[in-house]
Amino acid sequence: MDKVKVPGKNKKHKVLMYAISTCAWCKKTKKFLVDNEVEYEYIDVDLCSEEDRQKIRDDIRRRGGSLSYPTIIVDDKKIITGYSPDEIKEALGI
């Protein structure tokens, strides 16, 4: 599974994003985090092997999320579906 780490000044929270490489909403979300200097990691699900995709789907569903991307997991707890700057801001306290 290719996890890409994007460095940023704000390292207060652990931010993981499941994304799709071709998805415009995912791109917008990535940009939002970069603009806000948030350090985060992402995985482009469409570029993963089927085995890894299965693990990702299981992970999202186990956390009560829906199979929709981007899905952001903050501090292993909070799950945010879709491009949602307000929810991200709230979760990250920015």
Add this chain to the structure above:
Amino acid sequence: MTTLEKVRQRAEADAKTYGYYLHPDPEFLNDLLEGLKKNEERYGYPSCPCRVASGKFEFDRDIICPCDYRDPDVAEFGFCYCGLFVRKDVVEKKLPIHSIPERRPVEKQARAYAMAPEVIEKPARATVGVAEETAQVKKKFWYCKQCGYTVFREDPPYICPICKAKRELFAEITIGAFVRG
């Protein structure tokens, strides 16, 4: 080999046919068209850029752009899941275009990815994100009262692709059937 220009022309033609507009932000639009192009290159068909395709045509059929969920999403929210196709009033009034919940039923996704059935029957929680009930939505026959064009789908089209009549001009065709025994 498909080009970005071809993908753009196809989307424009399709939007015109159904009375939609493409996303007003050129950069966002470009990202989506690039995504469609990439999918066409890697899968052989332009599957939805914002969904994970299985790569198997028969399972991805419903998410080939324009997907089966476009029209109900445009009717309900004013734009499709990706935001590629947008309703006229949303563009004209510059209403916000945002992420919307995935309408594709979990069952369809499960079939495409061959997920374990027990995972599907019991979603961890009733999330607003996935419209489970849409799986049961029944398709009906609709005809355009102006030109006679007939379609089989959940709701009538936004406009008639043939004569451009508004959706109000569509009526349902009810077929009476008696089952004895």
